Amino acid sequence: SHTDIDYDRLERTGCPEVIYGAGKTPVQIEEIARNLLDAGQNVLATRLNEDALLHLSGAFPEADMHPEARLMRIISSPPPQAAGFVGIVSAGTSDQAVAEEAALTAEFLGSRVRRYRDCGVAGLHRLVSHLDSIREATVLVAVAGMEGALPSVLAGLVKAPMIAVPTSVGYGANFRGVTTLLAMMNSCANGVSVVNIDNGFGAGFNAHLINSLASGSR
Amino acid sequence: SHTDIDYDRLERTGCPEVIYGAGKTPVQIEEIARNLLDAGQNVLATRLNEDALLHLSGAFPEADMHPEARLMRIISSPPPQAAGFVGIVSAGTSDQAVAEEAALTAEFLGSRVRRYRDCGVAGLHRLVSHLDSIREATVLVAVAGMEGALPSVLAGLVKAPMIAVPTSVGYGANFRGVTTLLAMMNSCANGVSVVNIDNGFGAGFNAHLINSLASGSR
Amino acid sequence: SHTDIDYDRLERTGCPEVIYGAGKTPVQIEEIARNLLDAGQNVLATRLNEDALLHLSGAFPEADMHPEARLMRIISSPPPQAAGFVGIVSAGTSDQAVAEEAALTAEFLGSRVRRYRDCGVAGLHRLVSHLDSIREATVLVAVAGMEGALPSVLAGLVKAPMIAVPTSVGYGANFRGVTTLLAMMNSCANGVSVVNIDNGFGAGFNAHLINSLASGSR
Amino acid sequence: SHTDIDYDRLERTGCPEVIYGAGKTPVQIEEIARNLLDAGQNVLATRLNEDALLHLSGAFPEADMHPEARLMRIISSPPPQAAGFVGIVSAGTSDQAVAEEAALTAEFLGSRVRRYRDCGVAGLHRLVSHLDSIREATVLVAVAGMEGALPSVLAGLVKAPMIAVPTSVGYGANFRGVTTLLAMMNSCANGVSVVNIDNGFGAGFNAHLINSLASGSR
Amino acid sequence: SHTDIDYDRLERTGCPEVIYGAGKTPVQIEEIARNLLDAGQNVLATRLNEDALLHLSGAFPEADMHPEARLMRIISSPPPQAAGFVGIVSAGTSDQAVAEEAALTAEFLGSRVRRYRDCGVAGLHRLVSHLDSIREATVLVAVAGMEGALPSVLAGLVKAPMIAVPTSVGYGANFRGVTTLLAMMNSCANGVSVVNIDNGFGAGFNAHLINSLASGSR
Amino acid sequence: SHTDIDYDRLERTGCPEVIYGAGKTPVQIEEIARNLLDAGQNVLATRLNEDALLHLSGAFPEADMHPEARLMRIISSPPPQAAGFVGIVSAGTSDQAVAEEAALTAEFLGSRVRRYRDCGVAGLHRLVSHLDSIREATVLVAVAGMEGALPSVLAGLVKAPMIAVPTSVGYGANFRGVTTLLAMMNSCANGVSVVNIDNGFGAGFNAHLINSLASGSR
Amino acid sequence: SHTDIDYDRLERTGCPEVIYGAGKTPVQIEEIARNLLDAGQNVLATRLNEDALLHLSGAFPEADMHPEARLMRIISSPPPQAAGFVGIVSAGTSDQAVAEEAALTAEFLGSRVRRYRDCGVAGLHRLVSHLDSIREATVLVAVAGMEGALPSVLAGLVKAPMIAVPTSVGYGANFRGVTTLLAMMNSCANGVSVVNIDNGFGAGFNAHLINSLASGSR
Amino acid sequence: SHTDIDYDRLERTGCPEVIYGAGKTPVQIEEIARNLLDAGQNVLATRLNEDALLHLSGAFPEADMHPEARLMRIISSPPPQAAGFVGIVSAGTSDQAVAEEAALTAEFLGSRVRRYRDCGVAGLHRLVSHLDSIREATVLVAVAGMEGALPSVLAGLVKAPMIAVPTSVGYGANFRGVTTLLAMMNSCANGVSVVNIDNGFGAGFNAHLINSLASGSR
Numbered sequence A, B, C, D, E, F, G, H: 001s002h003t004d005i006d007y008d009r010l011e012r013t014g015c016p017e018v019i020y021g022a023g024k025t026p027v028q029i030e031e032i033a034r035n036l037l038d039a040g041q042n043v044l045a046t047r048l049n050e051d052a053l054l055h056l057s058g059a060f061p062e063a064d065m066h067p068e069a070r071l072m073r074i075i076s077s078p079p080p081q082a083a084g085f086v087g088i089v090s091a092g093t094s095d096q097a098v099a100e101e102a103a104l105t106a107e108f109l110g111s112r113v114r115r116y117r118d119c120g121v122a123g124l125h126r127l128v129s130h131l132d133s134i135r136e137a138t139v140l141v142a143v144a145g146m147e148g149a150l151p152s153v154l155a156g157l158v159k160a161p162m163i164a165v166p167t168s169v170g171y172g173a174n175f176r177g178v179t180t181l182l183a184m185m186n187s188c189a190n191g192v193s194v195v196n197i198d199n200g201f202g203a204g205f206n207a208h209l210i211n212s213l214a215s216g217s218r
C-alpha cells in the first residue's frame, strides 16, 4: 500500500495518528481507517468533503459522523477521561465549524468540553454572561475570524492558558484569515498561543494535552 | 518661494492648510508658518523632529510647543468652539503620542477633547470604568497598536461614530502597524472607520469635522 | 436556536442588528429575520446570494428586494428621518453595487441619499459638473476601485467629512481592492477615513450616524 | 502619574503585571518598578536597552540583571515552585537570547527550567543526544530562527505540549522571522502552538502556566 | 504553425525541448509532440490536464502515460544511462505527485531513480530507516509541503548535493507553498538549492544534470 | 580596472552610459567619469551622497553639481536639442528631488523641460491653472507620492503620453512608495506607463526618447 | 441609461472611449457600442468573455471579432495612419493573447504593427534573428510572463522606447504576474516603462501615442 | 564553552563546519576558529564586519583576509583539488562582493574558479564575449541583483547546471533582493536552482559539491 502508517505514534507522542482527509479519496480514507481499526486504534478523520462523508458513513455504520465539523470518529475503546474540561469559546456563527472541530477532537482524545458560542467582542455582554463558567475551565480555546480580538479580551479576564484559532471568516482586507492570525500573534494579553488558520484540530489536540497533564492522567 | 501655499483651502474645505513637518527643514517650516501668519491664519505644524522643535520654539516665542506629540500650534484668533466634545481613548503608554496628536489637532480646530488613557482591552475594567463619561462624547477616536482590538470592543458599547487609528507600536508580526491597521479594517463592530498608521492628525481632523457638524457650528 | 441575537444592540449602539448574509443558508437568514420582526425591529439583510434573494422574496412578500446591491429590507416602522442628506459618489459602472449597498443602508437607518454615478477621476468634468449639489451633503461616501483616487480629489473640493470605500474592481496589481484600500489610506487630502474593501454597508452606517448627529436627531 | 498600573492583574489572571521596556525611558521603568515593589509584587522588566540596564542596575542594587536576555528581575517573595520543569530547546547561538528570555520568565513565575542549546536540525545528533532528558519535561519551548524546523522535528519525538518561538535570526528571504513564524504555523507535527517573533517572554509565560497546572500548584 | 520550436536546444543545452502542457490545448500539444518526434527527439509533456491525458493517450498509443504525475513520455531512442542514481525523498502522501514528476523526468533524461516516500520529519524514524540507501545516491531531490523541514534535516545527514522542491500542499498560512519555499530558502543546512513551488520537472532535470556529470557520461 | 565600461552603449542604444552612484565610492565614480570624458562622452552621475558630491565638485571644477537632485553633469559637447519639450509635473514639496532628477536627465540628453510644482490633487486648482501650458508638452512626467493620484487625474486631461514616477514619500501603509507604485499601475486613465519608485532618471530618459522621436531628431 | 459615456474623450485626450468588457453583461456592452456608433465613433471592446463574443458577433455583423485576444473592433471611419510601426515582441506561446490585445489596439488607433513571437530569452537566438527588423520600429512593446527578462535584454539592444507588459503566465512564486511586474520595474536597462499585468490594451495605446507623435501625425 | 561545535560534520556531510560571523563578537569568532584549528580543520569565516576583520587579522597572522567578500580563510592542509572548474558569472559592480564570497568558498573547499564580471544582460555582448570560456565550466554560479535576468539568459546558452544567487542590490520595488529571488525562481530556462539572497557561500558550497562529484574526487 502507498501510505506508510505511523502506528507507533501513539506510543511515541501519546496520541494516535489522525487522518487528514483533504486531498485524499474516500477510498483511501476508508483504507487507512480500516488499518487503524485493525491495529486496535480509535479513528479520527478530519477535513472530509461531502463525498467522503457520504462514503464513510456507508462504510462504517458504527461511525460517529459530524458534517458541520466535516469529521468522523470511530471509538472502539474509549480513552481515559481527564478530570478537568476544555472551554471552547467562539465569536460568530461562521466560526462554529472550526470550534466544533476543536471540541470533537478534544473529546475524541479524552477531554470533556464546554462550548460557548456567539461571544464576539462587539457585544461584550454575551462573553461576560458566561465568565463564571468559563473561569472553571482548565484550558481554553478561542475561535474567531475578522479582527480576531476575542483571545485578547478573554485572556485578560481568566487564568487558564489559551489556544487561539484564527478562522478564514471575513472579506476584503481579511485575506482569508491572515489578518486574524497576525492580530492574534500580536495579542497584548498574556497566556495566548496560536495555531494555523482554521486549525480546530490542532487547537483541540493542544487543549487536550494540557487538560490531561493538569488532570495527572498522563 | 518654492512652495505654493494653498491659502484658499480654509474657504474651500473649511480648514486652514496644516504644515506636515516630515522631510522639511526647520527653516522651510518657519517660512511657511510666517506666510500663514501673515495671511492671518492660525498655524499647526506636525511631525516635527527635535531640530525643528528647537528651532521653531526660538523663532516663534508665542507658539505652543508639544514635544510629546511632536507638534507646534500658533493660535492668533481662536476658532469658534463646537458644543460637544471629542473623546480620545488610547490603549497603551506607547500609543499616547499619537493620541495626543489627535487631541491637539481637534482642539486647534475648535473642539473640546476628553482623554482616556491606558484603556487596553487586556484589562477591560479600565475601559469599563470610564464608560459613562465616554458615552457623552459626540464622536470618538480610538488609538491602539498591536492587535488593535480596542475599536471593536468600544464600538460595541457606544452610539457615537468612531475613527480608529492604528499605531506602529508592536514588534515581530506587527509590521510597524500594518497588522493593526488590517485588524481595524476588519472590525466586527459597526460605526468604525480607519485612518493611516500613526495618523493622529487625520483622526483629530475628522473627529472635529463631525463634532462641529453635530454642534451646528458650521 | 443556534444564533444568539443581539436584540439589545439598538438600545446600546443606536442601531438594530443587521443580518450579514454571507455564509448563512437562506433558511437561517429567514429565521433570524422572523425573530427580528417578532421583536418589532426593522430588518436589513446584506450579502445575499441568488438563492437567498429568491427564497427571501418568497418568504417575505412585504420585503423590499435589491438584487443589484444584494440586499433585502423590511421596514415595519420607518425610522426618524435625519434633516440633511448623505451624498454617495461612485467612480465606475462596476462600483455601483457597492455604492448602492451604502445608499440603501443609509436610507434604511433614516437618512436621505443623493447618488452621483460615473464620477471617475479620469474624466474630471463629470465630477465637477455635480459639485454644487455634492457640496450640500452633510457627509459624503466615495466609492472607487482601481487606483482609488476619487476620495483624494473630492475631499480637496468640499467641507463635509468623507467615508471612502475601496472596491474590489480591478485586475493584476490591484489585488482585489487591496491596492485601492492602501491608496485611500494614504490620501493626501484631509477629512477622509476608510472602511474595508466592498464594505458599502459600513460606509452607509457611518454616514448615517454622522448625518443624524448633524441633524440633531439623535 | 501617566501610567495606570493594573495591580489587580495578579488576582484576575494569576500573574503580576510585567514591564515591557521597549519604548519606555529608564526613569519611567524605574517608576513603574517602584510602584509594583510598593504594592508588594515581584518585578520583571523585559526588552531593556543598554541605557535602561545601566540605570536600573544602579537604581535597584538588589535586582538580578540579565543583559544577554535584556531583562531585570526583582524577587522579594519567591513564588511557589511548580513540581515539574519546563524544557527550553534552542537551535543556534543567535537564538539563545530569546531562549533565555523564556527561561528567566518561567523561573520568575515559579517553574524550574532545563536548557538545551545548539540543537539545530542540521546536526540532528545534538538534539537526539538530549532526548531522554527532554522527554522528562512537563512542557517544552522550542526556539529557532531561519527555517524554523526544530518544533516539527522535536514534537514528533515527545509527548509534552510545545510552545514554538520564531526568532528574527536570518537574512534575505527570512524577513526578520516572518518566514520562521509562518513555517512554524504550518508544522506537520501535533501539539505545537506558536507565539510572536522573538517573544521569549510569552513562551515562558505560557510554559509556566501549563507546568503549574500540571503540578496541581494553582 | 504558431509555435517556433527550439529543435537546436538539445545541441546547445544538452537536453531536448520539453512540452509544458499548462495553458495549451490537447491539439496544440499533440502537434508539438509530432514535430519533435519527426525531428527524431524523445518527447516529454508535463502539466497535462485530464482532457490532454485522454486525447494524447489516444493520439500516441506508443506513449507512456502517467496520470498521477500528469505527464506523458514517448521514448523512441533511449538516452545513455548515467552510472549513479538520483534519490527522491518525499514527505507526505500529497507530495507524491510532484515527487513523481521529478522521478519520471530524471528517468526520461537517462538517470536511474530510487524513491523514498512518507519520510516527513514528524516521524523521523521513517527517514532514518532509509538512510543507508539514501546515502548511496549521487544527488538528492527532497519534496515537501507545509513547513518544508525535510531538506534541512536530510542535508545534515548526507554528503550529496540536494535540490529542494516546495509543494503547494498545506492550508491557512501556507499560501499554496510560498511559506514552504521561503522556509527552504532559509535552510540552515549546507548543500541545498531550491526550485519553484511544485516544480518537480525542474528538480528532476537538475538532478539528472548533476548525476550525469558525476557519471562522466556527458 | 574593476569595471568594464560599456562605451559602445551610445552607438547601440542611442544614449551614453550613465553612472549610478549608489554603492560606489567617490573615487570609483571619479575614475569612471574620467574614463567617459577621455572617451569623449558627456557625464551624468546620479544618486550621489554628500561625500561623493563634495569629492566630485573638487575633482571636476567644470562640473554642474545638483545637490537637491543628488546628481552631477559634465557636458563637453552639448547634445542636439529636440524641438518639443518635456513637461514635468510634481505633486508635493517632497517629490521635487525626484522630479528634478528627471528634469536634469532629460536636459542632459537634449530635451528642453518645463517644471510644474505643487500640483497635488488635493488642491486641484493648482494643477488646473497650469493646464494650458502643460498641454503644449510633447510628453509628460508625473511625479507623486502617497496615493499617487496625479497621473490618473492629469492623463484624463491631456493627449500626451505620460511616464508616472512613484516616490517613496509617505508613511504607514505607504510602504516607501509601494502603495504609490501599485496605485499608478492601476490608473484608470489611458496613456500612462510607470517606472520604479524614485526613478526620476528612468522617467527623464524615457521622456527624452519620446520627445526626440517626436522631434524627428533621431 | 446607467452609464454616462465620455463622448468628449476623443477631443480631450486624442482617443475615443474604449469599452472595458469585464464585469459588463453582453447587453450592456452592445448598448454602449451602439451609442458610440451613433455618435460616429469607432468601437473597441476588450476583455470579452465567451458569452459576450457570441452575442456581439450576432449583434454587429460588421464587427471584426478576435476571440484569441478577447476583443471586438468596429471601424466605421479608419483613423489616420501613422508613418512608423509598433514592434510587438512576445516571449512564450501563452503571452500571445496579451500581445495580440496590444497589437489590435494599436492598429485600431492608427498604427501599423509588426509581431515577433516566441522570443523568450531562454533561446536567445530567436530574438537575435529578428533584431534587424525590430530595430526599425519606432516604439516597442515587450510582452512576457514568468521572470520577465525580455524587456531588459531587448532594451539593451535597441534605441526605441519600450513599453513592458507583464503577463499572468506562470505558477508558484509567480503570483499571477506580480513577480513579473516587479522584475520589469527593476529592469537594469534604460528606456523601459511598465503597465499593469496583462494590460495589452494599455501598452498598445501608449505605443500608438508615441508612434503617432513620432510620425508627426498628431 | 557556549557553542557546541559540530566537529563531526566533515565526516558526515563531507565538509567542515563554517563560521557564520553575523551576530557573533570578534572574540567568539576567534574562539571557534581556534577550536577548529586545534581539531586540525581548515577555517572559513563569512559575514565578518569591519571590527571582526580587524580583530581576526591581528589574531591570526597566517589568515587570508578578504574584506571585499567579508571573509577569512585559514588553510592549514589544502583540500584535494577537483579536476574541473566552477564558473562564477556576475552582473554588476555591486554584485561582486557576493560573487567573491561564492568564489572564495569554492576555492576553500577545493575547486578552481574562473570569474566573469560585469556580464549584466543590458549589455549582452559582454556575456557573449566570454561564452566559449564559460562553456568549459563544470558548473556555474550566476550572481545578479535588480530583475535577476542573468541566470535565465545564461542557462539557455550552456549545458552546465547553474546555481543562481539573487543579490540585495536594487531599490524601490526590488525589496532588497526579494524581487530578484522570485524572478530567478520563475526562470523560464532549465537547469537553474536558487539559493537565498546574497548567499554567495551557499552557492559556492553547492557548486563545489557538484564540481567535485563530476571530478570523481569524492
Ligand SMILES: Nc1ncnc2c1ncn2[C@@H]1O[C@H](COP(=O)(O)O)[C@@H](O)[C@H]1O
Pocket: A016, A017, A018, A019, A020, A021, A046, A047, A199, A200, A201, A202, D188, D189, D190, E092, E093, E094
Ligand atoms: N484538521 C486538521 N488540521 C491540521 N492537521 C491535521 C488535521 N487532521 C489531521 N491532521 C494531522 O495530519 C496528520 C495526518 O496527515 P496525513 O498523513 O496526510 O493523513 C495527522 O497525524 C495529524 O497530525
Ligand SMILES: Nc1ncnc2c1ncn2[C@@H]1O[C@H](COP(=O)(O)O)[C@@H](O)[C@H]1O
Pocket: A092, A093, A094, B188, B189, B190, C016, C017, C018, C019, C020, C021, C046, C047, C199, C200, C201, C202
Ligand atoms: N455587508 C456587510 N458588510 C459588513 N458587515 C456587515 C454587513 N452586513 C451586516 N454586517 C454586520 O454583521 C453583523 C451581523 O453579523 P452576523 O451575526 O454574522 O449576522 C451586523 O450586525 C453588522 O454589524
Ligand SMILES: Nc1ncnc2c1ncn2[C@@H]1O[C@H](COP(=O)(O)O)[C@@H](O)[C@H]1O
Pocket: F016, F017, F018, F019, F020, F021, F046, F047, F199, F200, F201, F202, G188, G189, G190, H092, H093, H094
Ligand atoms: N538614478 C538612477 N536610477 C536608475 N538607474 C540609473 C540611475 N542612474 C543610472 N542608472 C542606470 O544605471 C546604469 C549604470 O549602472 P552601473 O554600471 O552600476 O553604474 C546606467 O547606465 C543607467 O542605466
Ligand SMILES: Nc1ncnc2c1ncn2[C@@H]1O[C@H](COP(=O)(O)O)[C@@H](O)[C@H]1O
Pocket: C092, C093, C094, F188, F189, F190, G016, G017, G018, G019, G020, G021, G046, G047, G199, G200, G201, G202
Ligand atoms: N483591456 C483593458 N485594460 C485596461 N483598461 C481598459 C481596457 N479596455 C478598456 N480600458 C479602459 O477602460 C475604460 C472604460 O471603462 P468603463 O467605463 O468601465 O467601460 C476605457 O476608456 C479604457 O480607458
Ligand SMILES: [Mg+2]
Pocket: A154, A155, A156, A157, A158, A159, A160, A190, A191, D013
Ligand atoms: Mg490570562
Ligand SMILES: [Mg+2]
Pocket: B154, B155, B156, B157, B158, B159, B160, B190, B191, C013
Ligand atoms: Mg457603536
Ligand SMILES: [Mg+2]
Pocket: B013, C154, C155, C156, C157, C158, C159, C160, C190, C191
Ligand atoms: Mg475636505
Ligand SMILES: [Mg+2]
Pocket: A013, D154, D155, D156, D157, D158, D159, D160, D190, D191
Ligand atoms: Mg508531540
Ligand SMILES: [Mg+2]
Pocket: E154, E155, E156, E157, E158, E159, E160, E190, E191, H013
Ligand atoms: Mg549535506
Ligand SMILES: [Mg+2]
Pocket: F154, F155, F156, F157, F158, F159, F160, F190, F191, G013
Ligand atoms: Mg491622456
Ligand SMILES: [Mg+2]
Pocket: F013, G154, G155, G156, G157, G158, G159, G160, G190, G191
Ligand atoms: Mg534601449
Ligand SMILES: [Mg+2]
Pocket: E013, H154, H155, H156, H157, H158, H159, H160, H190, H191
Ligand atoms: Mg542550460
